[in-house]
Amino acid sequence: xxxxxxxxxxxxxxxxxxxxxxxxxxxxxxxxxxxxxxxxxxxxxxxxxxxxxxxxxxxxxxxxxxxxxxxxxxxxxxxxxxxxxxxxxxxxxxxxxxxxxxxxxxxxxxxxxxxxxxxxxxxxxxxxxxxxxxxxxxxxxxxxxxxxxxxxxxxxxxxxxxxxxxxxxxxxxxxxxxxxxxxxxxxxxxxxxxxxxxxxxxxxxxxxxxxxxxxxxxxxxxxxxxxxxxxxxxxxxxxxxxxxxxxxxxxxxxxxxxxxxxxxxxxxxxxxxxxxxxxxxxxxxxxxxxxxxxxx
Amino acid sequence: xxxxxxxxxxxxxxxxxxxxxxxxxxxxxxxxxxxxxxxxxxxxxxxxxxxxxxxxxxxxxxxxxxxxxxxxxxxxxxxxxxxxxxxxxxxxxxxxxxxxxxxxxxxxxxxxxxxxxxxxxxxxxxxxxxxxxxxxxxxxxxxxxxxxxxxxxxxxxxxxxxxxxxxxxxxxxxxxxxxxxxxxxxxxxxxxxxxxxxxxxxxxxxxxxxxxxxxxxxxxxxxxxxxx
Numbered sequence: 001x002x003x004x005x006x007x008x009x010x011x012x013x014x015x016x017x018x019x020x021x022x023x024x025x026x027x028x029x030x031x032x033x034x035x036x037x038x039x040x041x042x043x044x045x046x047x048x049x050x051x052x053x054x055x056x057x058x059x060x061x062x063x064x065x066x067x068x069x070x071x072x073x074x075x076x077x078x079x080x081x082x083x084x085x086x087x088x089x090x091x092x093x094x095x096x097x098x099x100x101x102x103x104x105x106x107x108x109x110x111x112x113x114x115x116x117x118x119x120x121x122x123x124x125x126x127x128x129x130x131x132x133x134x135x136x137x138x139x140x141x142x143x144x145x146x147x148x149x150x151x152x153x154x155x156x157x158x159x160x161x162x163x164x165x166x167x168x169x170x171x172x173x174x175x176x177x178x179x180x181x182x183x184x185x186x187x188x189x190x191x192x193x194x195x196x197x198x199x200x201x202x203x204x205x206x207x208x209x210x211x212x213x214x215x216x217x218x219x220x221x222x223x224x225x226x227x228x229x230x231x232x233x234x235x236x237x238x239x240x241x242x243x244x245x246x247x248x249x250x251x252x253x254x255x256x257x258x259x260x261x262x263x264x265x266x267x268x269x270x271x272x273x274x275x276x277x278x279x280x281x282x283x284x285x286x287x288x289x290x291x292x293x294x295x296x
Numbered sequence: 297x298x299x300x301x302x303x304x305x306x307x308x309x310x311x312x313x314x315x316x317x318x319x320x321x322x323x324x325x326x327x328x329x330x331x332x333x334x335x336x337x338x339x340x341x342x343x344x345x346x347x348x349x350x351x352x353x354x355x356x357x358x359x360x361x362x363x364x365x366x367x368x369x370x371x372x373x374x375x376x377x378x379x380x381x382x383x384x385x386x387x388x389x390x391x392x393x394x395x396x397x398x399x400x401x402x403x404x405x406x407x408x409x410x411x412x413x414x415x416x417x418x419x420x421x422x423x424x425x426x427x428x429x430x431x432x433x434x435x436x437x438x439x440x441x442x443x444x445x446x447x448x449x450x451x452x453x454x455x456x457x458x459x460x461x462x463x464x465x466x467x468x469x470x471x472x473x474x475x476x477x478x479x480x481x482x483x484x485x486x487x488x489x490x491x492x493x494x495x496x497x498x499x500x501x502x503x504x505x506x507x508x509x510x511x512x513x514x515x516x517x518x519x520x521x522x523x524x
Contacts, residue, residue, distance in 0.1 A: 058467070
């Protein structure tokens with residue numbers, strides 16, 4: 001169901017011998033340069049809620065939603081020692097990079113992808129190094145990386161992101177977000193999410209979004225800074241504990257209306273309710289700083 | 297001097313075990329064998345608990361005898377000595393006596409007695425008198441749960457290091473850096489736990505750090521398997 005074409009093949013000249021004298025040397029030069037990266041474009045017709053899996057060791061992966069019921073995969077491998085496989089199994093499209101020999105240098109194990117998917121697509125992306133960028137996809141998403149950063153924009157659904165050292169930025173995301181890392185920084189900006197669970201060990205966490213009624217927001221790190229921004233109209237029940245670090249607060253909190261908080265005997269802790277306490281925010285750090293600041 | 301009733305004494309029991317000695321309570325204990333016996337039992341359990349930090353031994357026979365007598369006196373259990381004079385059963389060791397209670401007692405009574413014993417032990421363990429004992433027990437408990445885990449993870453780490461040798465240098469560097477970071481957090485958490493063994497936040501962070509290390513080593517091993 002897929003069509004495949006290589007870009008260099010489409011540029012074969014149909015012209016006279018005079019121009020051929022100029023074009024052929026330059027084409028030879030181009031083909032020599034293009035011998036490594038071979039851009040490949042493939043199209044797959046899909047039904048509603050397709051699943052797209054991407055397995056890549058290293059590279060830039062850019063996924064964007066479009067209105068077509070089709071998945072387009074444009075891949076650019078860094079060398080001819082690796083190959084990109086993209087195949088369709090029912091309503092699932094699997095994209096993976098594989099080495100063609102046993103002795104592929106790490107630098108050659110790189111492929112960049114530009115992928116367009118229907119907006120209700122579900123994504124499962126595994127990319128060790130490089131970067132993953134996803135925009136306007138509303139289906140569930142699972143992204144796992146080691147060093148690669150992850151940028152999500154206007155995403156919804158159930159979003160799970162797991163990195164080892166890669167940073168994670170989520171802009172205007174909705175739905176349910178679960179993110180974990182060891183040293184990655186998290187930036188959660190302009191969110192409209194009812195459930196956020198973010199945990200990183202040494203990274204910073206910035207949350208600047210809406211606290212939806214009945215929403216739960218759990219932010220946890222070991223060291224680093226956890227920062228939440230709030231506006232006067234927000235309504236939340238807050239719990240902030242740093243075992244060995246500081247808790248800085250600009251919110252005028254009243255004693256919590258919900259007497260369920262277990263007051264810890266250790267560290268610096270802050271509990272209280274802002275306005276009606278409709279959302280629930282929990283922030284925990286071992287020796288990091290927690291900042292609860294007014295939004296500018 | 298106004299004395300107090302046995303029922304009122306219950307409210308003073310916890311402060312008493314924490315070292316408070318109001319005169320009216322002292323007066324009541326001098327005259328009430330029942331309440332002074334309860335206090336004696338609890339003090340005995342409390343003192344025995346102190347020795348648990350060294351070795352977790354069973355309580356001596358006298359503790360169980362005393363507890364049993366107390367439960368019998370309160371009508372919670374019947375005399376456990378066999379009615380038909382089964383000498384072998386009568387001379388059974390403490391464990392036998394305790395286990396022999398189970399088929400004899402109706403379940404609610406057994407539950408009540410068991411609960412009473414648990415409450416007594418828990419109470420004895422919760423007092424500040426036993427703060428150091430508790431800390432030692434928490435520390436020991438944490439060490440018991442983490443030591444084998446730590447050994448296994450160190451073993452896995454040695455193997456996974458060779459696995460990732462052929463991976464992308466950026467990925468390998470990231471994995472090693474983060475492994476070092478997690479090891480550092482484990483060391484810091486262990487230090488915190490040893491300083492404040494009852495600090496559940498520090499313990500949670502310690503367990504999570506171990507979990508992270510396990511996840512990381514799994515990823516490293518998987519990558520190694522991929523490249524081999």
